[in-house]
Amino acid sequence: MGFGRQVFEFLKAASVAHAQWDMEVSTSIIKNRKKLLILAILLLPIIAVSFAEAGGYLGGKHAYAPAFYTSTIFLASIAVGLAAGLITGCIGAGGGFIITPALMSVGVKGILAVGTDLFHIFAKAIMGTTVHKKLGNVSVKLAIAFLVGSISGTFVGGAINKWFYNKDPLLSDTFISIIYVLILGFLGIYAMTDFIRASRKTSAATSTDSHGGATGVTSIGAKLQNLNIAPMIPFDEDFVPGGKRISGWIVASGGLLVGILSALMGMGGGFVTFPMFVYVFGVSSMTTVGTDIFQIIFTAGVGSIAQYAIYGYVFYSLAVGMLLGSLLGIQVGALTTKVVKGIQIRGFYAITILAGFINRIAALPKKFTEMGYINWPKAVVGNIEFVGNILFWIVVAVFMVWVISKFVTNLANLHHQEVN
Structure with missing residues (x-):
């Protein structure tokens, strides 16, 4: 397997792992009346203020008294959350990838889109994570070493994004x-x-367990x-006689990368934690699940609050809207x-990812023109951006x-399956 293929399998597994986490915490919220009540308490004032044309105080350019906001x-944001949720729930991967591009395509500044996306992940983790079910599998030492790196990484990634924005908002978006x-x-x-090969029946889907399963170790992990x-740091004592060990410096370095990506992209960092633990560190999937749930709250929380919220780079109302939609x-x-199975799911996964790419x-030609890097007619770059937005939506x-x-x-059929 070539290097590019290995990277793809890593990113695809990362996307699947993030989607599984998203579905777990979302289901936890939906099935808990207290959590739904909290969401309603957060949502109703935002809706009321939004449509009373005073929504500027709920999110925008400045932290406590934003300069702009519209109910549109x-x-x-609800539509963006709904779309991401449908993709995550149906495909089982990829939904989080479209959030920041979608927000930017409707006019939200890139740094605000990233900060809002990260805050939305933090809010969902706080509300929906059922930590008590997984605590038995948490490796506290692994989590602490990882958090040392990931929290440091959020400061690095956040500083990079803020530096670009303070230098030139156009440069930040670019x-x-x-x-x-x-x-x-x-x-x-x-x-x-991958979809084309699968449709020709020349390849099969690769599962996470084929890369180590519950206790196996990949070559790089070994x-x-x-x-x-x-x-x-010792870990996996409950799954392997004598357990396994790995340097805390290696774990912290992985956390540093995750923290930087999280702060740079919003969802873009935390989603690689699961495959990093399983494929790179050689940690069992059981230990990884619990440890990942433990660390994501702190990484997303520190990143969203310390790097974005206190500087005014979070649209709180949009975060709640995305949470509701998702x-x-x-x-x-x-x-x-x-009721819908088959190769079409993989095709939609590829198409939606490519739509975000397009x-x-x-949007880049217009950004480069506005910054003076290229000299293309404004009408041309404007039309290119417009076509990209239209194709995406x-x-x-x-x-x-x-x-x-x-x-x-298939509502009747689905109801019948739920009853049975």
Whole structure:
């Protein structure tokens, strides 16, 4: 397997792991009346203030008295959350990738989109994580070493984003767009290639367990565990006789990368934690699940609050809107998979990732022109960006209509399955 293919499998597994976490916490919220009440308490004032044309005080350019806000953007945030939730629930991957590009495509500044997305992840983790079910599998020492790196990384990533924004907001948007272009382009092209191969029945889906399962160790994991660099952290004592050990410096370095990505992209960092633990560190999947749930609250919390919220780079109302939309979308999408199976799901995954890629790459010519790097006619770059936005939302809208129509037409069948 080539290096590019290995990176794709890593990112795809990361996307799947993030989607599984998203579905778990969303289901926890939906099934808990107290959590729904808390969400309603948060939501009702925002709706009231938004449509009373005083919504500028709920999120925007400044932390405590924002300069701008419209109820249209709030409705768009619900749509963004719904679309991401449908993709996550139905495909089981990829939904989080479209949030920042979607917010930017409706006019939200890149740094605000990233900060809001990260805060939305933090809010969902706080409300929906059922830590008590997983605490038995948490490796506290691994989590602490990882958090030392990840929390430090959020300061690095946040400082980079703020530096670009303070230097030039256009440069900030361009920088964030380029990051998404690189990741979504790579992932989308490989996903489409994977879909085409699968449709010809020349390849099969790869599962997370094939990379180590509950107790197996990958080759890179074995090599890293053999590096005796103090302090050495023991883990997996309950699954392997004598347990395993790995250097705390290695774990902290992985956390540093995750923290930087989280602060730079919003959801873009925390989602790689699961495959990093399993594939790179050689940690069992059981220990990884509990430890990941433990660390994501702190990484997302410190990143969203210390790096964005206190500087005014969080749209609180949009975060609640996305949370509301995603909760509904994930439930509908997950139920739809019970009646819609097959290769089409993988095709939609590739298409939605590529749509996000096209959306961000189509915005670059206008950004480069406005900064004076290229000298293209304004009408041309404006039309390129417009076409990229239209194509993106057409793909998302078609997917949403397809999933919702399948859900509605099979409602009776789904209800019958739930009863049984």
